[in-house]
Amino acid sequence: MIQFNKVKKVYPNGTVGLDNINLTIHPGEFVIIVGLSGAGKSTLLRAMNRLHEISEGEILIDGKSITKAKGADLRRIRRDIGMIFQNFNLVKRVTVLRNVLSGRVGYHGTMRTLLGLWPKRDIELAHDALRRVNIPDKAYVRADQLSGGQQQRVSIARALAQEAKIILADEPVASLDPLTTVQVMDDLKRINQELGITTIVNLHFLDLARKYGTRIIGLRAGKVVFDGPVEDATDDVFAEIYGRKIQKDELLGTVEA
Ligand SMILES: Nc1ncnc2c1ncn2[C@@H]1O[C@H](COP(=O)(O)OP(=O)(O)O)[C@@H](O)[C@H]1O
Numbered sequence: 133m134i135q136f137n138k139v140k141k142v143y144p145n146g147t148v149g150l151d152n153i154n155l156t157i158h159p160g161e162f163v164i165i166v167g168l169s170g171a172g173k174s175t176l177l178r179a180m181n182r183l184h185e186i187s188e189g190e191i192l193i194d195g196k197s198i199t200k201a202k203g204a205d206l207r208r209i210r211r212d213i214g215m216i217f218q219n220f221n222l223v224k225r226v227t228v229l230r231n232v233l234s235g236r237v238g239y240h241g242t243m244r245t246l247l248g249l250w251p252k253r254d255i256e257l258a259h260d261a262l263r264r265v266n267i268p269d270k271a272y273v274r275a276d277q278l279s280g281g282q283q284q285r286v287s288i289a290r291a292l293a294q295e296a297k298i299i300l301a302d303e304p305v306a307s308l309d310p311l312t313t314v315q316v317m318d319d320l321k322r323i324n325q326e327l328g329i330t331t332i333v334n335l336h337f338l339d340l341a342r343k344y345g346t347r348i349i350g351l352r353a354g355k356v357v358f359d360g361p362v363e364d365a366t367d368d369v370f371a372e373i374y375g376r377k378i379q380k381d382e383l384l385g386t387v388e389a
């Protein structure tokens with residue numbers, strides 16, 4: 133479970149990134165966060181694993197305060213949280229397998245991982261993860277030889293090898309074409325359903341949010357302005373979240389309603 137209690141984030145220049153956020157996200161949920169550019173979506177996700185420090189309030193992960201955690205405790209909480217980025221964040225010049233194995237770093241000392249001395253179980257986990265995202269044959273290919281969609285699958289596999297209980301995906305399909313977008317979203321959804329991994333996805337395209345989300349959270353100027361089941365996220369609600377009518381570039385256009 134992820135809990136936000138009165139969370140506020142003010143950037144050093146005075147910009148309010150998050151304003152009094154109170155949220156509870158339950159295990160196994162598939163949540164989509166929508167909002168205009170600048171609404172605070174990335175700040176919210178990054179606060180969850182403390183890539184960003186918050187200014188006030190507290191965030192609890194499975195009852196433990198990540199806000200107050202230090203050292204080994206912080207590392208242990210973070211180990212349960214996988215991150216997926218728009219630009220994949222892979223090490224381009226090494227194999228797919230090594231990229232996936234890097235999800236295991238949190239379980240071992242740095243020396244061991246630098247030397248590439250991975251236990252057999254880790255290597256099995258990595259191959260399993262690649263099977264789950266349907267690219268088992270790419271294990272020994274260099275990451276930069278893959279298409280964008282395949283690279284994003286590698287980053288999902290890395291989170292699986294990490295044995296993450298929570299996956300945070302910040303605009304995971306923003307650099308992908310429409311067809312690949314649907315494949316990557318299908319992967320995330322399938323993994324959520326099969327493994328019960330709590331998944332939180334920031335998305336720009338509203339039709340995708342509707343197709344994949346079960347719960348939608350709408351942010352506007354750092355505040356939660358909508359939080360409810362996808363059925364309740366009507367066109368009027370989206371217009372409210374965006375502060376205006378929905379525009380064409382906010383629809384992918386290939387998703388059937
Ligand atoms: N490092 C930063 N320093 C100052 N302001 C920032 C920084 N990062 C983000 N912001 C501001 O915080 C607000 C929320 O940003 P962000 O979370 O990136 O929104 P989103 O992901 O929804 O586009 C915006 O006004 C943005 O300009």
Ligand SMILES: [Mg+2]
Binds near residue numbers: 173174175
């Ligand atoms: Mg963002």
